[in-house]
Amino acid sequence: MLKKSLRIRKNADFRRVYRAGKAVPGKFLVLIFKENGVGITRFGFSISKKIGKAVVRNRVKRVLSEICRLHLGEVKEGYDIVFIGRSSVGKVGFKDLEKEFFKLIKKAGLYRENKGNGNEKE
Incomplete structure (x- = not known):
């Protein structure tokens, strides 16, 4: 969890x-x-009520949160990033969402090649 x-x-x-x-x-x-001008990257998740029931929406948010936590060091710092789920997001698994995460981060120009200090144990 983030x-x-x-x-x-x-x-x-x-x-x-x-x-x-x-x-x-x-x-x-x-x-x-x-x-965001803060110097750290923050993530937000928005999943519409049109997507499944609460269990499905919460699962999607948990999976996205874990993907962001695992790959925090690969995202440039100083941004607020919001992920909005489309109607098909409730039917896909972890690996598909992880691929989509990297595709979108790279497309947005937020991917950091040299991994920094985001993956340390707490």
Whole structure:
């Protein structure tokens, strides 16, 4: 699970990213990102109520959170990143979401080749 400091939790922060951020569409997810000026990268997850029941939506958020935690060192710092689930996101597994994560991060130009300090044990 991601630390609270690495998650976007406030509605105002989500709205700021939606309003002023850049969107990168994918097959299962849409990535929206914006520089945050804080120096750390924070992640947010938005899964519509149109996608399955609460169990499915929460599972998708948990899987995305774990993918972000595992690959934190491979993402450039200083951004707020929001993942929005498309209708098919509830039917895919961990590996498919992980591939989609890397595809979107690279497409957005947020992939960091030289892995930094994001993967240490806590």
